[in-house]
Amino acid sequence: MVQSRDAERTRSDLLEIATEIFSEQGYSGARVDEIAERTRTTKRMIYYYFGGKEGLYLAVLEAAYRRIRETEQGLHADHLSPVDAVRRIAELTFDHHHDHPAFIRLVSVENIHHGQHLGKVESLRDLGTPAASLLDEVLARGRASGELRDDVDAVDVHMMISSYCVFQVANSATFGFLFGRDMLAPDVRERHRRILGDIVVGWLTAH
């Protein structure tokens, strides 16, 4: 073996491949042997670093959520008017979902399992708050200036935006099949992006 030892590299290699396979095949559908085969190391290392299949899955989940949190924290809307800010938030959320399908699929997988693993990862508690408070702040500004309606809740707005974005990525297979429409095609994506912005702005500016 020419390959020199590199614990961190082995760990991240395992995590990367595992993320791909768990998101593609689901938790139960993923095979430990297949994950190992596609890395430059062996199955033994999964047990060495993560304890087992579930431990690896938890690590994948945590890493994926951590990445999304970083993206959210890099999102600033202070310099925009409330109306522009909500549109920007909606559009960036939209882009983020389309650009990270593996993460969205992982969330679906976790929901199939009733979120039973998510609850085991302490570090993910209250992970939603940044997104909600950013929206909350923008809504408060809009409420004060009279540009946005005053009877909506930040979490409800976030949920509406998320649902629209998640659906496109998570349900593209069945929806595409039933309606003969590829939701991931560039032109369709562009139209949906604009529509989402219009809907959100229209909703929040109505009085």
Next chain:
Amino acid sequence: MVQSRDAERTRSDLLEIATEIFSEQGYSGARVDEIAERTRTTKRMIYYYFGGKEGLYLAVLEAAYRRIRETEQGLHADHLSPVDAVRRIAELTFDHHHDHPAFIRLVSVENIHHGQHLGKVESLRDLGTPAASLLDEVLARGRASGELRDDVDAVDVHMMISSYCVFQVANSATFGFLFGRDMLAPDVRERHRRILGDIVVGWLTAH
């Protein structure tokens, strides 16, 4: 064995339990033995009637989609104004999703597997058209009367409504965990239902 033979009953018993288990555990997570154990018959019958695990899953999928089609076909909106009609469609879709979580979860499961099974069921081709054409008709009426905007596509409207409804059921576990909110609680459900109607009507009546 007092139980008399009843092929149809055995078949439907298997289908019912399989629907529950596949929707709860996913395709790979479901166990043939567990399904069999929870029916009044044996595993042997799964192979006798459905050929195997995949055949059973396909039958479950087909039955579930058939049921939803029947519901959709029973939805009439001719007697309502275009605006009332879209709100009614949105609200009934919302109710239908909340009332049939097993079906929604099955769709998620199928998407995890990239819709690979759905494509094998010939009878499900163009299953989406009824829903789209109902909306199309209402949109046409609204366009003619000037009550609804004329630059929206029925499938896009359907997608927006579906995404909102699907999310609440399919992602309640992770969303509930991250935001500490139970989307299936009666009062929350009632608010979300109203919000959806408001959003859709607001969107389609804007000019």
Next chain:
DNA sequence: TCGCTAATGTACGAAACGGTACATACATTG
């Protein structure tokens, strides 16, 4: 009522699968 077929039950097999025991090589440190 007799026989034939649809329907059902039992027991078992082969492969897949998650996991582990054991040996070993590398690298760091004293």
Next chain:
DNA sequence: CAATGTATGTACCGTTTCGTACATTAGCGA
């Protein structure tokens, strides 16, 4: 440069899991 613990590879084990061979029973038509 010896010693020690980290990191890695190989081979294997026990169980689970899908599937099937074989036997049997119930009911229907002749």
